[in-house]
Amino acid sequence: MERLFNLDPQLIHDAVLLMISMFVMFTFLSYLLFNPARNMLKKRQDKIKSDIDTAARDKEDAKKLMEEYDRKLKDINKEAEEILSAARQKALKNEARIIEEAKEEAGRIMARANAQVELERKKAADDMKKEIISIASLMAGKVVKASIDMEVQDSLIEDTLKEIGDQTWQS
Secondary structure, three states, X not given: OOOHHHOOHHHHXXXXXXXXXXXXXXXXXXXXXXXXXXXXXXXXXXXXXXXXXXXXXXXXXXXXXXXXXXXXXXXXHHHHHHHHHHHHHHHHHHHHHHHHHHHHHHHHHHXXXXXXXXXXXXXXXXXXXXXXXXXXXXXXXXXXXXXXXXXXXXXXXXXXXXXXXXXXXXX
């Protein structure tokens, strides 16, 4: 008798035994190979998720740092403006102090010049007094020589005044 696909009891027995052994082997390999592979994939999936979360946190931190640096940069610009303003005010104070010192120095120079002019004026007045005294003694000598009458005295005074000159009396 011809059998379809040569199915005999031995073949069926071998086929069933092969299926049972394949099932046991699949279960055994699943336990030994597939579970570690699944665990590895799960760990990898967790690591990727962790990396994504870390990247998101790092992005937030970077954004916060950027905002902080922008704020600090604005503060630095404001501080630089304050420093420049303080330097300008200090320069203006120094300018005012230097101008005040220059005015004081000019005042002292003017006072010294005025004092020197006053000394020169006194010296000139003293010289003029000496000149007048010498002229008066000359006039007295002429008066003594000549007899004193009014006409002679008037002419002597006029002569003396002409010798001295108008400039002496006017200054």
